[in-house]
Amino acid sequence: MTAGSFSAVPVPGGNLQDLRRSVREWCASHIPDDWRDQQRGVSREELVAFLQWWGGQLRQAGLSAPHLPAEWGGGFSIPEQVVIAEELARGDAPRNALYHVALFNVAPTILRSATPEQCERIRSGILAGEVWCQGFSEPNAGSDLASLQTRAVRDGDHYVVTGQKVWTSWAGEADWCILLVRTDADAPKHKGLSCLVMDMRLPGIEVRPIRQATGASSFNELFLDEVVVPVEQCIGAENDGWAVAQGTLSAERAIVILDMTERLRRNGIAAAVQDASERVLESGERALEDVAVREKLAERYAESEVLRNLLSAMIEDVIRGADVGGTSAVIKIFYTELLANLMRQITDLHGLAAQLDQPLLESAGWESGFWMNDYVHSFGWAIAGGSSEILRNVIGERMLGLPR
Amino acid sequence: MIATSSLSIAERDELRAAARGLLSRDSSSERVRAVINETPGFDGRLWDEMVELGWTSLHVPTDLGGGGAGYAELGVMLHELGRAIVPSPFLASSVLASGAFMLCERRTFADEMLASIVAGDAVGSVALANAAGSYDQALLSVEWEHDAGSIRLSGSSGFVLDADCSDIVVVAARDAAGAPAVVAVDTAAPGVRVEHTPTVDATHRLFTVSFRDVVVPDDRMLTEHGAGAGELLDRVLALGVIAAASDATGVAERALGRAADYAKDRVQFGKPIGSFQAVKHHCANMAIAVEASRAAVRAAWDSLDRGPRAWPMTAAVVSSYVGPACAEACALALRVHGGLGFTWEHDSHLFLKRAKLDEVLFGTPSWHRRRLAREVIGDVETPEECTA
Numbered sequence: 186m187t188a189g190s191f192s193a194v195p196v197p198g199g200n201l202q203d204l205r206r207s208v209r210e211w212c213a214s215h216i217p218d219d220w221r222d223q224q225r226g227v228s229r230e231e232l233v234a235f236l237q238w239w240g241g242q243l244r245q246a247g248l249s250a251p252h253l254p255a256e257w258g259g260g261f262s263i264p265e266q267v268v269i270a271e272e273l274a275r276g277d278a279p280r281n282a283l284y285h286v287a288l289f290n291v292a293p294t295i296l297r298s299a300t301p302e303q304c305e306r307i308r309s310g311i312l313a314g315e316v317w318c319q320g321f322s323e324p325n326a327g328s329d330l331a332s333l334q335t336r337a338v339r340d341g342d343h344y345v346v347t348g349q350k351v352w353t354s355w356a357g358e359a360d361w362c363i364l365l366v367r368t369d370a371d372a373p374k375h376k377g378l379s380c381l382v383m384d385m386r387l388p389g390i391e392v393r394p395i396r397q398a399t400g401a402s403s404f405n406e407l408f409l410d411e412v413v414v415p416v417e418q419c420i421g422a423e424n425d426g427w428a429v430a431q432g433t434l435s436a437e438r439a440i441v442i443l444d445m446t447e448r449l450r451r452n453g454i455a456a457a458v459q460d461a462s463e464r465v466l467e468s469g470e471r472a473l474e475d476v477a478v479r480e481k482l483a484e485r486y487a488e489s490e491v492l493r494n495l496l497s498a499m500i501e502d503v504i505r506g507a508d509v510g511g512t513s514a515v516i517k518i519f520y521t522e523l524l525a526n527l528m529r530q531i532t533d534l535h536g537l538a539a540q541l542d543q544p545l546l547e548s549a550g551w552e553s554g555f556w557m558n559d560y561v562h563s564f565g566w567a568i569a570g571g572s573s574e575i576l577r578n579v580i581g582e583r584m585l586g587l588p589r
Numbered sequence: 590m591i592a593t594s595s596l597s598i599a600e601r602d603e604l605r606a607a608a609r610g611l612l613s614r615d616s617s618s619e620r621v622r623a624v625i626n627e628t629p630g631f632d633g634r635l636w637d638e639m640v641e642l643g644w645t646s647l648h649v650p651t652d653l654g655g656g657g658a659g660y661a662e663l664g665v666m667l668h669e670l671g672r673a674i675v676p677s678p679f680l681a682s683s684v685l686a687s688g689a690f691m692l693c694e695r696r697t698f699a700d701e702m703l704a705s706i707v708a709g710d711a712v713g714s715v716a717l718a719n720a721a722g723s724y725d726q727a728l729l730s731v732e733w734e735h736d737a738g739s740i741r742l743s744g745s746s747g748f749v750l751d752a753d754c755s756d757i758v759v760v761a762a763r764d765a766a767g768a769p770a771v772v773a774v775d776t777a778a779p780g781v782r783v784e785h786t787p788t789v790d791a792t793h794r795l796f797t798v799s800f801r802d803v804v805v806p807d808d809r810m811l812t813e814h815g816a817g818a819g820e821l822l823d824r825v826l827a828l829g830v831i832a833a834a835s836d837a838t839g840v841a842e843r844a845l846g847r848a849a850d851y852a853k854d855r856v857q858f859g860k861p862i863g864s865f866q867a868v869k870h871h872c873a874n875m876a877i878a879v880e881a882s883r884a885a886v887r888a889a890w891d892s893l894d895r896g897p898r899a900w901p902m903t904a905a906v907v908s909s910y911v912g913p914a915c916a917e918a919c920a921l922a923l924r925v926h927g928g929l930g931f932t933w934e935h936d937s938h939l940f941l942k943r944a945k946l947d948e949v950l951f952g953t954p955s956w957h958r959r960r961l962a963r964e965v966i967g968d969v970e971t972p973e974e975c976t977a
Binding site: 458461462473476479480482483484486487488490491492494495497498511512515518519574576577578580581582584585586587588589 | 845849852853860861863864866869870872873874876877880881883884885887888905906907909910911954955958959961962965966967
């Protein structure tokens with residue numbers, strides 16, 4: 186490469202401006218202009234086919250896992266990951282939802298805890314486009330995850346796994362499941378857990394979709410009836426599963442929420458402004474001219490800026506190696522409340538018109554433009570990945586040292 | 590003249606530690622309670638010490654005797670002064686008056702004044718609001734006019750910080766045609782009257798300054814009147830907003846620390862109350878507000894240090910979030926203390942009152958959101974019949 190030129194394919198190690206330009210150009214030539222229109226109201230099969238296609242596009246361009254090491258198709262520094270996330274959001278790229286568990290939950294966990302052989306097998310599968318799901322939560326183990334009851338009984342060179350998992354995204358499409366099970370029923374609850382990798386084609390696995398409040402079925406129940414999992418599929422030491430399951434690192438969490446924040450700014454705040462400029466209120470005034478509407482939009486805009494400031498501070502801390510456990514809980518709550526407030530506010534802005542039913546746009550994530558449904562969808566964020574109530578306990582106990 | 594941050598993170602941490610050490614020793618809340626009931630309403634010895642240490646002129650260029658640091662360092666000091674709820678002319682003199690003298694076009698008088706402020710020979714303040722406390726430039730209630738090589742001012746300005754101990758006040762005025770001007774006025778000049786307007790928060794001291802045919806030399810107009818003066822006022826106001834937010838963040842951080850300590854100590858129903866989720870979640874909400882405010886304020890000072898672009902917009906973002914969030918955090922801190930927090934002897938009300946004043950000191954969050962909306966959403970189109 187000569188000085189001043191830049192690679193058509195984004196590569197790590199160059200200067201950030203060149204990387205930004207090449208990702209921006211890639212987005213312009215690879216993101217279909219009309220994907221939102223095309224994907225609205227599609228069947229489950231069409232949704233999955235679209236996400237498979239899109240995941241493949243990202244993989245080929247080396248953009249699906251910037252946060253992972255080079256041999257996993259990544260190798261980008263944290264500032265480079267920020268640029269890539271910003272540009273994908275700016276280009277309104279569909280979310281890489283089908284592969285999210287594999288790339289952001291499984292891969293970091295594997296990298297920390299698996300043997301080289303396990304790592305290699307899982308890496309080559311993920312690079313070939315295998316889909317993963319995560320079997321952690323259970324009907325009686327939600328916020329109190331460590332109380333989970335799914336049993337894995339050691340029998341020679343395999344475990345026999347029996348139990349029930351819930352809230353498992355993409356279980357119907359997944360090739361593999363990363364599973365948290367109880368291997369020692371007598372140990373204290375955090376000490377008797379193990380982390381297994383389970384082939385989803387094994388006999389004894391039944392997947393039942395859960396229809397959620399939005400009408401979509403992104404989650405499943407997973408029934409496991411004497412599923413036989415080889416012992417070499419245990420990640421980390423037996424009974425060390427609790428530590429293994431804490432695998433996703435703060436850096437990845439920061440990038441995931443940065444991606445969501447950028448999308449919120451692009452597809453939420455900007456869309457709200459656009460809506461306000463077109464909407465005529467009952468009074469006959471344009472919404473854009475209404476002081477209350479303007480003030481609220483500006484307030485949300487300011488919060489989105491503050492959220493970016495919080496993320497930048499956290500990313501700096503991650504680079505410096507500081508502890509960001511409390512900050513990531515703060516950021517998750519801040520994002521959740523901003524999303525919910527914005528979605529409610531846009532819904533309110535449209536009055537009765539927002540109540541008309543529309544086809545879903547599941548590939549769009551949290552700002553699909555079907556605002557009443559997006560508002561309902563936003564409640565998912567206050568629950569998934571640590572409910573806001575549990576996260577407030579985390580902040581109180583870990584940041585402030587309050588007693589349990 | 591723009592301040593540029595030159596200190597490393599470690600040096601900034603040292604400055605913070607030094608300030609916190611000195612202020613926790615010399616400005617305990619008992620001391621604060623004592624000095625606000627005496628004249629001049631702040632601790633003169635502490636102020637002299639701060640001048641001596643160079644803290645009051647950190648961001649002033651070194652050739653004028655200042656520290657040559659940036660706004661970010663000023664932010665560190667403001668945060669610490671907020672933590673210790675220190676009454677002092679720092680905001681008025683070091684931030685606002687110095688800021689106006691640094692940012693204005695006409696240098697001669699401004700440099701002289703800066704040097705005096707740096708040396709501790711003078712204290713300054715700014716009068717940017719109208720008599721009713723509005724910062725809208727169209728509503729200024731001081732009028733200026735040319736008068737044979739001089740400038741004549743009349744009218745009054747409200748909510749002026751520390752005017753009674755200020756030697757000079759930078760005044761926002763408009764002429765009969767509505768053109769804004771920024772004029773430095775000696776408080777000892779004939780026709781200037783300074784009147785205390787006691788506030789609920791006694792750790793800030795506010796005054797009404799009135800001008801009755803006050804005549805000052807031409808060179809006291811700090812920037813060409815009109816658009817340039819309007820821009821200068823916007824920028825000094827932005828400094829004020831972000832400075833007040835830094836102060837509020839410090840106050841809220843201290844209130845949070847006190848509340849968390851109390852929640853660990855206070856036992857009811859056989860347990861520390863901090864183990865109850867209702868209390869724990871109040872504390873967590875305070876921590877969210879403090880953490881987010883710290884990030885917002887730091888980013889704002891850093892952006893000021895990077896250059897003169899978009900100060901009013903940066904300030905509007907800060908005003909919209911930080912003021913209300915920090916005031917709410919102080920309110921929650923009072924609640925966590927239960928009946929004790931409602932007593933005069935406990936400091937909770939001092940924190941709450943200071944944060945509530947900070948929230949609106951340089952324009953209400955609501956007004957700043959409207960200004961922000963003009964940038965983010967665009968102006969409301971003026972109906973044609975009004976423009977004719």
